Amino acid sequence: MLDIQLLRTDLENVAKRLSTRRFTLDTVRFQKLVMQRGSIRTDTQKLEEARNHISKLIGQLRGAGHDPDDETIGGFFPEIQKNSDQLKEAKKRLGEIEDELQQLLEVIPNLPHDSVPEGKSEADNQEIRRWGTPRKFESNFAVKDHVAIGEDLGLLDFETAAKLSGTRFSLMQGGLARLHRALTQFMLDTHTQEHGYTETCVPYLVTAESLYGTGQLPKFEEDLFVVPHGEQGNYYLIPTSEVPLTNIVRDQIIALESLPIKLTAHTPCFRSEAGSYGKDTRGLIRQHQFDKVELVQIVHPQKSYEALEELTGHAEKILQKLELPYRVMALCTGDMGFSAAKTYDIEVWLPAQNVYREISSCSNCEAFQARRMKARFRNEKGRPELLHTLNGSGLAVGRTLVAVLENCQNADGSVSIPEALQPYMGGLDRLAAQGKE
């Protein structure tokens, strides 16, 4: 959510910046609502003030021994009656206007940071840096994609997964399942032991309120899996552990000394992928369920851009250790997510398709989520102030597995295991077709 004060004082400029994100702000409607709210609120408060005043007088008279039927008290009655009717009406209207304003505000995306390149789509994203050199395969090397590699090893099975759950699910077994687990452990260990994050085990089902806090609701409900829960309402399967991790500080005032808060969690993520029909239908790239190790930082507002660079570096570190080539992209205004003020995507090299493919997305949401969540800290002056929140994948486990399979494949169909992962694989240095262990 944007600061309503900012909208009030600098509306045209805000609308202009939002338009670079392909969002049209109805400034006329906004202004009309704010003005209506202002005048109705003043009326309401004046009526309340009058009511409080009379009630206090009655209280004093009663304290002084006057009877309720006494005409000193009874004399107030006509005035009270009138006030009461007017107040009821004013409160009702105020509530309506406030709801309408709220609905308008909660679907406005975050403002892009000044450093974000302007652009309409993915094509306008800006490459920041590259790391590593894509491997050169011999001309007679038949480069396979991860689906072929996994299926030829007999360890990856989409057909059975489809029988169990339908499309966009996968089944991994044996060494491949272990490799998937190894990647997860390796990522968590790196972030906790080398980057200072606190490992956190979180709920996979969350309430609508939590999703509202991080910005997935109310606008993107169709992307989520909903789990009905009787009369209590619905649960939602988390689309990312950013949701539970960030909501930890919802409705909290954090002590200055506790900052920054750095959290990591490994969870499955669930996405309905509505609107992506026909896109990435092959393989592990786009699934309804995938594992991810997430990084979240809750920081002092003055440190959030520093933290974004740091957090992105933490995600990059994983790829460096795995020796997988990648590039870092600054997303343009038109390609950024709803809550982000600035986002870096990390794209890993996938030789089978000859492309760099998104494997991590690191965003600074500034106070956008914090305002929705009422997540604050006590600043240097002892005043509560909104925090800044950041999140990033560190990394998407399934896509990392894809990258390892494709980049480390051998001519004989086996896959070499990156050195960094070998300790997590019981010392094993290659995955070969020899059954399912």
Place this chain on the structure above:
RNA sequence: GGAGAGAUGGCCGAGUGGUCGAAGGCGCUCCCCUGCUAAGGGAGUAUAGGCUCAAAAGGCUUAUCGAGGGUUCGAAUCCCUCUCUCUCCGCCA
């Protein structure tokens, strides 16, 4: 799932219809006294809005005692619904 108890400010805790945004304590901040490691005295100490003010300070004002609704001139206090926490029983990884 059944039975019961509870939810008050940073924390503890009082408050069952009226001058209560809330006693008291702890903690914290400032001042004074004293001076050697411990103590005494005083003042202050919620959040979000609105109005006023050139701005800051200040002043006025509204809301908030788990959430929402109701009764009432007036609700922390009474009624209803919900949420959460604790205890016991049942079930269960």
